[in-house]
Amino acid sequence: MRKLLLGAAVVLSATAFGQRAQKGDLQLNAGLAFPHRYADNVGVYAGLDYGIHPDVTLGVEARFGSKHYDNYADGRWFGIGFNGNYHFNTLIGIPNNWDFYAGATIGFNTFNYDHPENDNWRRPHRSEAGFSAQVGGRYFITNNFGLNAEANAGTVFNGGKFGITYKF
Numbered sequence: 001m002r003k004l005l006l007g008a009a010v011v012l013s014a015t016a017f018g019q020r021a022q023k024g025d026l027q028l029n030a031g032l033a034f035p036h037r038y039a040d041n042v043g044v045y046a047g048l049d050y051g052i053h054p055d056v057t058l059g060v061e062a063r064f065g066s067k068h069y070d071n072y073a074d075g076r077w078f079g080i081g082f083n084g085n086y087h088f089n090t091l092i093g094i095p096n097n098w099d100f101y102a103g104a105t106i107g108f109n110t111f112n113y114d115h116p117e118n119d120n121w122r123r124p125h126r127s128e129a130g131f132s133a134q135v136g137g138r139y140f141i142t143n144n145f146g147l148n149a150e151a152n153a154g155t156v157f158n159g160g161k162f163g164i165t166y167k168f
Contacts, residue, residue, distance in 0.1 A: 025051045029148055031163015033063045035077065041067040043077065045161050055090050059083045061105070063157065074114045081107025081157055083134070099138040099146075106131055107156040130155025138165050 026048060033045040043065025049057040061083060066076040085103030094100060110127040132154025140146035146165040152158055 023051045023054050025167055027165050027167040029059075029061070029163060029165050031148070031161055033065065033159065033161045035063070035065060035157075035159040041065050045163065047083075049083075049085070055087045057085050057087065057101075059085070061107075061157075063161075075111065076114075077109065077111040079107055079109040079156055081105040081132075085134070085136075097140045097146075099140070101137070102133070102135045104131065104133050105152070105154070105157055109156050128155065132157045140165070140167075143167070 028046070028048055030046040031044070033043040035041070035043060043063055045061060045063040047059055047061030049059035051057050059082070061081050063079045064077070066074065068074050083103055083105040085101040087099055087101045088094060089096065089099060106129075108127070108129045132152045134150050134152045134157070136148060136150030138146045138148040144167045146167070147163075148165045149160070149162045151160045
């Protein structure tokens with residue numbers, strides 16, 4: 001019984017301390033990006049989200065990655081995008097330490113190779129502006145610190161990401 005009460009106290013304290021982004025809040029997200037398009041490697045991402053409404057955030061994000069391809073070329077990709085997300089906490093009554101959202105991103109990706117023996121490979125291999133949709137979630141361990149995960153599909157920012165969130 002004591003273990004059950006201790007476990008319930010830990011869960012309740014985590015619920016009481018965590019806080020999703022609210023109107024006027026700024027949060028920094030950073031971590032690993034897993035692109036599905038352009039390169040089959042792991043990159044990094046960083047972004048900022050700002051609460052413009054209790055259930056809506058607007059943000060900006062950048063992603064970068066590189067890979068060496070079997071002794072014949074080096075590839076690099078970079079993307080930048082602007083996003084908007086709707087957070088479902090109010091709509092379906094999710095506790096504030098959890099944050100589930102969905103939204104859209106408009107952005108730009110570029111991918112290029114650097115081949116030591118072929119100058120044609122030194123120019124951008126593919127660059128495009130496009131659109132993607134995302135669905136994701138966060139779990140706030142404290143009022144300011146949480147973990148995040150997101151899946152993306154579209155012409156930019158395909159794949160997903162996993163990282164941390166810090167709310168200012």
